[in-house]
Structures are given as structure tokens and as C-alpha cells.
Amino acid sequence: MVDLKNLIEITKKIVSREDVRYVVGYKKGTYGFQIMPAFAYTPEDAEDFIYSPVCSKNLAVYTILEEKLPLKRGEEEDKRKIGVVVKGCDSRAIVQIIQEKGLKREDLVLIGIPCKGVIEPKKIEKMFPNQTDLIDVIENDNSEYIINIGGKTHKVPKNELLSDVCKSCEFPNPPLYDVLLGEEVEITEIEEFSKIDELDEKHTEDKWEYWKRHFERCIRCYACREACPLCYCKECMADTLNPQWIRRSVNLSENAAWNIMRAYHLAGRCVSCGECERVCPVNIPLMELNKKIERDVKKMFDYTSGLDEEEKPLFGMFKPDDPEDFIL
Amino acid sequence: MEEFEPNIIGFLCNWCSYAGADLAGTSRIQYPPNVKIIKVMCSGRVNPMYVVNALQQGADGVLIGGCHPGDCHYSRGNYLARRRIAVMKRLLEYIGIEPERVRMTWVSAAEGRKFAEVVEEITKDIKKIGPMKKIRRENIW
Amino acid sequence: MENLVLSKEKLPEMLTEIASKYALFGPIEENGVTSFKHISNSQEINLDYLRSRISPKDLIFQQTETLFTFSKGKEVKVNTPQIDEAKRVIFGIRSCDARGYSILDPVFEGKREGDYKDPFYTKKRNRSTLIGLSCNKPEVNCFCTSFDDSPASMKNVDILFTDIGEKYFIDIVTEKGKELIENLGNLFSKASEEDGEVRERVEQDAINAITRHMNTEGVVEKLEKMFNHELWQKTAMRCIGCGICTYLCPTCHCFDMQDEATLKEGARIRVWDSCMYPEYTMHASGHNPRPARMNRVRNRVYHKFSYFPKNDKIFACTGCGRCIDYCPVNIDIIDVIAKVKEAKI
Numbered sequence: 001m002v003d004l005k006n007l008i009e010i011t012k013k014i015v016s017r018e019d020v021r022y023v024v025g026y027k028k029g030t031y032g033f034q035i036m037p038a039f040a041y042t043p044e045d046a047e048d049f050i051y052s053p054v055c056s057k058n059l060a061v062y063t064i065l066e067e068k069l070p071l072k073r074g075e076e077e078d079k080r081k082i083g084v085v086v087k088g089c090d091s092r093a094i095v096q097i098i099q100e101k102g103l104k105r106e107d108l109v110l111i112g113i114p115c116k117g118v119i120e121p122k123k124i125e126k127m128f129p130n131q132t133d134l135i136d137v138i139e140n141d142n143s144e145y146i147i148n149i150g151g152k153t154h155k156v157p158k159n160e161l162l163s164d165v166c167k168s169c170e171f172p173n174p175p176l177y178d179v180l181l182g183e184e185v186e187i188t189e190i191e192e193f194s195k196i197d198e199l200d201e202k203h204t205e206d207k208w209e210y211w212k213r214h215f216e217r218c219i220r221c222y223a224c225r226e227a228c229p230l231c232y233c234k235e236c237m238a239d240t241l242n243p244q245w246i247r248r249s250v251n252l253s254e255n256a257a258w259n260i261m262r263a264y265h266l267a268g269r270c271v272s273c274g275e276c277e278r279v280c281p282v283n284i285p286l287m288e289l290n291k292k293i294e295r296d297v298k299k300m301f302d303y304t305s306g307l308d309e310e311e312k313p314l315f316g317m318f319k320p321d322d323p324e325d326f327i328l
Numbered sequence: 329m330e331e332f333e334p335n336i337i338g339f340l341c342n343w344c345s346y347a348g349a350d351l352a353g354t355s356r357i358q359y360p361p362n363v364k365i366i367k368v369m370c371s372g373r374v375n376p377m378y379v380v381n382a383l384q385q386g387a388d389g390v391l392i393g394g395c396h397p398g399d400c401h402y403s404r405g406n407y408l409a410r411r412r413i414a415v416m417k418r419l420l421e422y423i424g425i426e427p428e429r430v431r432m433t434w435v436s437a438a439e440g441r442k443f444a445e446v447v448e449e450i451t452k453d454i455k456k457i458g459p460m461k462k463i464r465r466e467n468i469w
Numbered sequence: 470m471e472n473l474v475l476s477k478e479k480l481p482e483m484l485t486e487i488a489s490k491y492a493l494f495g496p497i498e499e500n501g502v503t504s505f506k507h508i509s510n511s512q513e514i515n516l517d518y519l520r521s522r523i524s525p526k527d528l529i530f531q532q533t534e535t536l537f538t539f540s541k542g543k544e545v546k547v548n549t550p551q552i553d554e555a556k557r558v559i560f561g562i563r564s565c566d567a568r569g570y571s572i573l574d575p576v577f578e579g580k581r582e583g584d585y586k587d588p589f590y591t592k593k594r595n596r597s598t599l600i601g602l603s604c605n606k607p608e609v610n611c612f613c614t615s616f617d618d619s620p621a622s623m624k625n626v627d628i629l630f631t632d633i634g635e636k637y638f639i640d641i642v643t644e645k646g647k648e649l650i651e652n653l654g655n656l657f658s659k660a661s662e663e664d665g666e667v668r669e670r671v672e673q674d675a676i677n678a679i680t681r682h683m684n685t686e687g688v689v690e691k692l693e694k695m696f697n698h699e700l701w702q703k704t705a706m707r708c709i710g711c712g713i714c715t716y717l718c719p720t721c722h723c724f725d726m727q728d729e730a731t732l733k734e735g736a737r738i739r740v741w742d743s744c745m746y747p748e749y750t751m752h753a754s755g756h757n758p759r760p761a762r763m764n765r766v767r768n769r770v771y772h773k774f775s776y777f778p779k780n781d782k783i784f785a786c787t788g789c790g791r792c793i794d795y796c797p798v799n800i801d802i803i804d805v806i807a808k809v810k811e812a813k814i
Contacts, residue, residue: 029799031609031681036799037707057798061709067747067761130609132680200422208424208462217502219523219532221743223711227797237377239748245377247465248727248740249533256463257380260423264376267415279797281522281713282502289419296418301411318407320397326417327410328433328446469535469550469729469736 002051002113002181007085010179011046014083014109023083023111024062025049032131033124037062040083051085051181053139056118056163058273059084060093060229063103081107087115089273091174092306093229096269098176099309102232105176112177114185117158117166119145121278124161128154165274165287167191175307193291200292211256217282218255220248224262224276224286230269237261263289268297268314271306334388334454336447338363339378341371343401344436345393351440359444360451363391370394371432372405376416379430384465389429389454391446396434406434425462428453473639473650473657474664475630480637483656484511484560490652491598492555494528496521505559516561519608520789524719525566528559529593530573536589536726538736552589557597558649565613565789567599567625569719575781576722589739598649601626605671607679610790612803614676615683618788621672631668638668683803684810685774685784692775694814696767704805705766707798712743714769714792714800720785723749744768770805 011023027038027048035055040046063084071077086094091112097103116139124137128149138146143158159167172185199207222238225231238246238258246261247254262276263286270290277287297303300323303314340346346367352359368374371394379390392413394406413432421427431450435443475483487493488509497506498515504523508514540546577590603621604611613620623629627646631638638660641647650657715721725742729735742749745766750759759765777785786802793801 030793030801030804034799034801039703039706062707065709067763069761069763132609196422204421204424204426206424207422211423212462214500217499219716221712221716222746223709223713223797226709226711239746245381247729248725249729249738250740251466251533253384253463253465256423257384260380260419260463261377264416264419267419275797279711279713281717281795283500289422292422293415293419296415300414315408315412318404318411320407322407322410323414324397324410326414326427326432328431328449467729467731467734469538469738 004050007051007111007181008046008049010111010181011040011049011083011085012043014111014179015040015043015046017109019080020083020109021078021080023085023109024059025085025111026051026055026057026059028134031134033119033121033128033135033137049085051113052137053116053119053145054121054124054137055087056121056274056278058087058090058093058227058229058275060086060090060097061227061275063094063108064097064229064232079107081109083109083111085111085113086174086177087113087118088169088172088174089115089271090229091176092171092271093273095176095309096230096271096306097232099306099311100269100313105309110174110177110179112174112180114174114180114182115166115169115172116185117162117169117172119161120163127156127161163274163278164193165272165277165291168193168291169272171307176309193287193295195285195288196292196295199288212252214284215255215259216252218250218259218284219282220250220255220258221281223279223281227275227279228266229273229275230266230271231262237265259284259286259289262286263293266290267293268301268303269305270294332455332459334362334451334459335386336363336389336391336450336454337382337387338365338391338393338447339368339371339374340365340391340393340435341373341395341401341406342367342369344395344399345371345433345443347437348393348435348439348443351437352443353440355440357440357444359447362451362454363447370400370402370405371409372400372402374409374413376412379413379416380463383425383429383460384463386464388460389431389450391450392430392432393435393443393446394432396436399436425460426457428457429460471641472660472665473641474633474636474660475639475657476636479656481511483653484508484514486653486656487558487560487649490556491558492553493558493560494525495560505562508560514561516602519604519606520563520611520791521566522717522791522795524569524717524789524791525559525562526569526573526719526722528557529570529597530577530590530722532741534589534739536737536739538734540734541730541732552592554592555596557593558600559597560600561602561630562599562626563604563789564601564618564620564622564625565611565787566719567601568613568616568618568622568787569789570594570599571625572720572777572781572783572785572787573722580781598628598645599626600646600649601629603629603631603672604675605632607675608790608794610681610793610803611679611788612681612683612790613788614679615685616784616786616788619672620675620679621668631671633664633667633671636664638664681790681803683788683806685806688774688806688809689778691809691812691814692771695809695812696771698812698814700805700808700812701767702763704800704808705761705763708745708762708766708800709798710745710747710762710765711797712745713795713797715743715745716741717791717795719787719789719791720773744772766800770802770809774806774809
């Protein structure tokens with residue numbers, strides 16, 4: 001369990017430093033189980049910070065998302081550091097960005113949180129629908145969530161609400177941090193991301209039927225891209241006009257091309273935080289694609305993303321004995 | 329009924345595979361005319377988006393040809409391509425696009441015979457599975 | 470007009486009847502996502518929904534629309550496509566979404582004599598008969614009552630169905646609706662006074678069940694003075710710039726035009742666009758007048774709560790709550806407007 005007082009204390013200390021601009025963390029949302037990212041510019045702002053199992057959002061995205069307004073004459077760019085509260089996967093995302101030279105380590109202050117898994121917002125909102133008042137969720141030592149609603153206490157087994165990606169998480173502890181809150185989590189059991197095998201064994205046509213159904217539904221809002229901490233290209237290949245790789249019209253062909261390329265561009269980079277699937281407004285199981293690639297990459301090249309910032313990117317290196325059984 | 333003649337796009341590297349295809353031609357080796365060749369400087373130049381885009385725009389199959397490992401003119405381009413295409417192939421297969429449609433081969437400048445054999449094989453394979461319809465642009469407005 | 474009732478058992482029969490005479494659209498659930506689709510079989514319809522995930526605006530203002538096609542060569546031929554002429558019935562639309570159509574009307578149909586009328590929108594709109602379905606149990610983020618509307622509002626539909634237990638109570642609102650009902654034969658029976666009372670009670674219960682409210686009083690005037698307020702920067706800091714709020718919104722109507730072509734022919738198409746993307750305002754020169762998310766978030770709020778009411782005397786928000794529900798970072802429009810009201814200037 002993360003000690004809230006400790007979190008706030010540490011955040012305050014970091015925000016007070018002269019070389020830190022702000023710290024990104026979580027605070028309570030506007031209703032129900034909602035949580036929103038919070039930005040602390042001053043120690044007072046840090047008072048609102050919380051951490052609970054519903055804090056599923058990957059805050060690493062804010063390290064690459066900031067858009068600065070054009071500078072006025074005589075104004076100087078604020079080059080101070082940004083502080084971020086990171087869970088295991090968030091920290092891995094940052095390691096990965098640093099590895100790709102998208103960020104500099106010295107521009108960041110990382111508050112690491114050993115993560116016991118997060119609650120899938122869709123699941124908890126289904127279990128307790130229509131909650132207007134803000135609700136606290138606490139995890140106890142017996143792998144249960146304690147949820148207080150209108151004076152009534154509900155105990156829910158952890159497994160029922162835990163995010164699917166968290167069930168198969170191998171790295172709950174942040175690999176990179178400046179301060180670590182609480183003790184490292186021990187990994188007890190890891191469930192295989194079983195959906196992949198199920199589909200993998202099916203016939204080609206059945207696989208296509210499955211994905212066709214999902215791709216047809218895509219509305220191309222690009223929330224998957226924007227929520228992903230690793231989709232930080234200045235100009236996405238989906239937005240380029242010359243050449244226009246993917247047309248803007250929404251139909252099966254273009255939707256499939258978009259979803260294939262989104263997943264492919266995360267090969268050897270995806271850190272399995274599950275944000276893309278979480279934000280998708282039309283419930284496309286995007287993590288199945290990401291996990292599939294992750295598994296292939298592990299098997300073929302023995303490569304895991306986001307663990308070592310000195311490692312070279314997957315597609316930027318090779319081994320002479322890479323598998324080539326598919327080559328004619 | 330007319331037999332299905334597949335459209336196959338071949339991305340061949342300038343230094344080996346393209347020269348290999350050239351040799352097949354100058355040696356007058358007979359092979360199917362289904363492969364339309366696009367010369368690239370190196371197989372490492374083949375952006376995986378090319379593969380998806382070719383399949384969208386009417387190709388029934390895509391062939392990527394590079395130098396044998398160790399022979400790359402740019403020393404490592406073909407190794408990099410090998411990794412990329414390996415992942416791409418598996419992803420497409422997972423989505424339900426037949427693995428036969430995306431192929432990769434090493435053909436040196438001296439292997440005119442091998443090039444002809446490769447083309448023969450993939451043309452035969454793709455004829456068997458039929459035209460690509462799944463992610464092809466319909467261009468119906 | 471006299472009110473009718475329809476027993477629930479007869480609903481499939483009615484839908485089949487409609488489907489045989491009109492193009493019928495209704496809510497269909499697919500993998501947990503409800504959206505309005507063409508229906509050929511009454512079994513497909515899912516009335517067990519509250520608010521479709523994708524708003525039915527896409528039935529009339531399609532996400533992808535071909536404006537014209539052209540051919541290449543010495544003589545270029547330009548063809549305008551046939552617009553779907555079939556008479557449509559949209560069944561099961563909620564009052565908030567029906568209100569969305571009436572907000573879109575001045576945009577696409579023009580306000581004054583001589584204004585350009587978008588043929589694609591206008592034709593589909595005029596040929597559609599809307600059968601509304603009252604909400605009995607509003608969701609947590611529903612706030613239609615804040616815009617003088619109600620879960621069983623008859624303002625923007627042609628016919629309104631209200632679930633009163635064993636049967637549907639039917640309000641026939643317009644001539645178009647009357648025509649449709651007359652076309653369907655004698656499936657219906659007369660409503661008793663008691664049925665009418667139940668309907669009123671159901672509506673009142675639904676209104677009472679709405680917990681969240683937006684106070685829009687004076688917002689237009691307040692926003693006038695708030696363009697450079699720090700609230701926008703604060704709110705936009707957490708915006709990730711996706712298009713969920715705009716694509717799911719029943720009143721967002723921005724679009725982009727693109728030419729798509731092969732070597733022989735091509736088409737100009739119209740696709741939805743979102744003011745949340747930086748490309749939306751990007752100039753060819755590379756200059757972007759809305760360079761940061763702050764400008765874009767502000768623009769969305771201003772469009773709905775300042776520019777639109779100033780031009781058309783109506784807020785471009787129906788209180789459907791989709792943008793609140795599906796925003797990944799909890800940018801809550803009710804909260805934003807509340808903050809606008811509180812803000813010191």
C-alpha cells in the first residue's frame with residue numbers, strides 16, 4: 001500500500017525544488033470512480049494528490065505530450081524538469097523513450113510506485129453503475145478491494161476487477177525512478193495472456209472474421225495513439241499527406257491498415273500498460289495485437305522493451321543468427 | 329473461366345536481387361511474369377508500410393529480395409530487414425492474412441536461376457490461395 | 470392528436486412492418502458497443518440500451534460521404550452520386566440525440582432564404598421519420614434537463630414511444646409521424662386515461678433520476694470575458710488530444726475534404742474531422758493558429774457555449790453526457806462550465 005502522506009510529502013519536496021517545473025500525479029475526478037491526472041506547480045497543489053488501485057492512467061504520456069505556446073519576444077523557454085508519478089509500466093515507457101532518445105533522463109524526476117495492478121475502469125463501472133458521488137477504493141492484504149458506497153462496504157475479490165494486462169504483468173516495479181514509495185512488490189503468479197493462443201490456433205479465415213468485426217467498428221478517433229506514451233512522432237504516418245499512407249475515409253481497408261501499422265510501430269516498444277485498449281471508445285481489443293507482437297519478439301529475438309535505457313531499439317540492431325526460417 | 333493471374337510486387341535491392349533478376353532475364357530463364365519489380369537501394373529500405381500499402385492497393389502478394397546475410401552493400405541493411413519482415417509476417421498472419429502473401433528471399437547477383445525458382449514458387453502459392461480481398465481498397469465511391 | 474398504445478409483444482411485428490416499407494434504422498449492440506445501423510430483421514434490435522455509444526448523427530451526417538467522383542483523361546467527367554432516396558425510419562432515438570439533429574439543422578440547411586443547403590444532409594434529414602424512445606433510467610452523466618429538455622421530450626421527434634411496463638405509450642407529434650402510424654395498419658390500440666397517467670409518472674421519475682445538472686445561466690456573457698483565463702491552460706494540461714469527445718458528440722459537425730484517387734478515377738470525399746487534432750487548423754505554410762492543446766480545448770468549449778448560442782440562440786450541447794463518459798482523462802464539461810461560472814475575472 002502506498003502511504004498517501006508520504007506521496008504528498010515527497011511531491012511537495014520535489015515541487016519546491018528550483019529546477020522542477022511541475023509534478024504530474026493523480027487526483028480525484030469529478031464523479032464516481034473517476035481519477036484525473038493532476039499537475040502540481042506549488043506544494044499546495046500537491047495536497048490533492050492521491051494514489052489508489054483505480055489510478056490506471058499511464059502518466060508517462062505527459063512527458064512527451066506537452067505543447068508549448070510560441071515564445072513571446074524576450075521570453076525564455078522554461079527548461080526545468082518535470083516530475084512524474086510512475087508505476088511499473090509507466091516507468092518502462094519512460095525508459096523506452098529515453099532509449100530512443102525522445103527524452104533526456106536529466107529532464108525528469110520520477111516518483112516510483114511499486115504497483116499491485118490497477119482496476120479496469122470499465123469493469124468497476126459495470127459492477128457498480130451510476131455512481132455520482134466520489135468513491136474511494138482501497139486494496140487490503142487479502143487480495144480484495146474494499147469499496148465504500150453510501151455507507152455500505154463492498155468487498156470484491158481482486159481478480160474480478162483487475163485489468164487484464166495487469167494479470168500478466170511481469171514488471172510491477174518501476175525499473176527507473178528517483179524515489180520509490182513503499183516496498184517492491186513480489187511477483188507471485190503471472191497469468192498467460194490467453195486470448196492470443198486461442199486465436200492463434202484458429203484458421204486464417206476465422207482470424208480475419210474476428211478482426212474484421214473489430215476493425216469495421218473503428219471510428220479512427222486516434223485515441224489509442226494519443227493515449228499511448230510511445231506514440232510520440234512529431235507527425236504520425238496516419239496524418240502525412242505526401243505520401244498519404246492511410247486515407248482518411250473510414251472503411252475496412254483503411255481501418256485495418258491503421259490498426260496493423262499502429263500495432264507494428266509499437267513492436268519491441270510497447271510496455272503493455274493497456275492504455276490504448278482502455279481508452280478505445282468502440283472496445284477494439286488492441287492489447288491482443290500488442291501482446292502478440294510482444295510475445296513474438298520475445299521468442300524470436302529474446303528482447304523485452306523498456307528495461308534498460310542503454311539497450312538499442314529492437315529494429316535498430318540485429319544478431320547474425322536471427323531466425324530466418326521464413327526466408328526462401 | 330480465365331485463370332487467376334496474381335499481381336505480385338517485388339521490392340528488390342539494387343545490388344543483389346535486382347541484379348539477380350537481371351541475370352535471369354539475360355540468361356533467358358523462363359519464369360512467370362506476375363512479379364512487378366520495384367527497385368530499392370537496399371532491402372533495409374523496405375518500410376513495412378510498403379507491404380501493407382501494396383496489399384491495399386491491389387497486390388496479391390509481396391516479395392522482398394535482399395543480399396545474402398553478410399553480403400549487404402551497406403553491411404547491415406538486410407539483417408535489419410529480416411527482423412522487420414519477420415515481425416510483420418507474423419502480425420499479418422495473426423490478423424488473418426495468409427502468410428504466403430508476404431515473402432522474403434536472399435538472391436545474389438549470380439543467382440538468376442534461384443530468382444526464377446522463387447518467383448515460380450510464390451506465384452504458384454498465391455494462385456492457390458486466390459486474390460487478396462481482405463484489406464484491398466475497393467475504390468467504390 | 471389521440472394517443473395510442475402498443476403492447477410489447479407486437480413490437481417485432483411493427484418493426485417488421487416498418488422494415489418492409491421503409492429503410493429502418495435502430496440501435497444494434499456489437500461487442501458492448503451500441504450504434505445505429507440499418508436493420509433488416511427485427512431480432513437484431515437492442516432496446517436494452519440507454520445511450521448508444523456512437524451518436525445517431527452518423528445516419529444523417531455520415532462519417533465518410535462522397536461528394537462527387539471524377540475520371541481522368543482528356544475529357545474529365547464529374548459525376549455527383551445518387552443520394553439515398555429511400556424513406557427512412559429511425560427507431561429508438563433518444564430525445565437528446567433527436568435534439569442533436571435540430572442543432573445540426575441550421576448548420577447544414579441554412580437559416581435564411583438563399584443559404585446553402587447541403588443536399589446530402591438535407592435529403593436524408595427530410596426523408597427520415599424519427600421514432601423516439603423515452604429514457605426510463607437515465608445514466609449518471611445524463612443532464613438533458615439542463616437544456617429545457619426531458620428524457621421523454623416530444624420536441625424533436627415525430628413519434629415518441631414510452632415504456633410503461635407491458636406496453637409502449639405512443640405520442641404522435643407531427644404530421645409525418647401520423648402518416649407513418651396510419652401506414653402501419655391496426656397494430657395499435659387506444660390509450661386509456663390511466664396509460665396517460667403512467668406515462669407522465671414515468672417521465673417525472675426519469676427527470677427526478679437525473680442527478681447531474683449544468684447551470685448555463687450567464688455562461689455566454691461570462692465566456693466573452695474569459696478568453697485569456699488560466700482555466701483553459703489548466704484544463705488542457707491533461708487533455709491528450711484524442712478525438713473521442715468530438716466523434717461521439719451528437720452536435721459536433723466539423724469535417725475535412727479529401728481527394729482520393731487511383732490512376733484512373735477518383736472522388737472528393739467528406740470525412741469527420743476533430744478540432745482536437747493539431748492538423749485541424751494547420752496551414753499549408755506550417756503556421757498553426759491553434760498551436761497548443763490549450764487553444765483547442767478552449768475552442769471546443771467556446772464553440773458549444775459561446776459562438777453557437779450567439780449565432781443560433783441555442784447551446785450546441787444536448788446533455789447526452791458521452792464526452793464525459795468516454796473522456797480518458799475526465800475532462801468533464803459540467804465541471805468545466807461550473808468552473809467558468811466560478812472563475813474570477
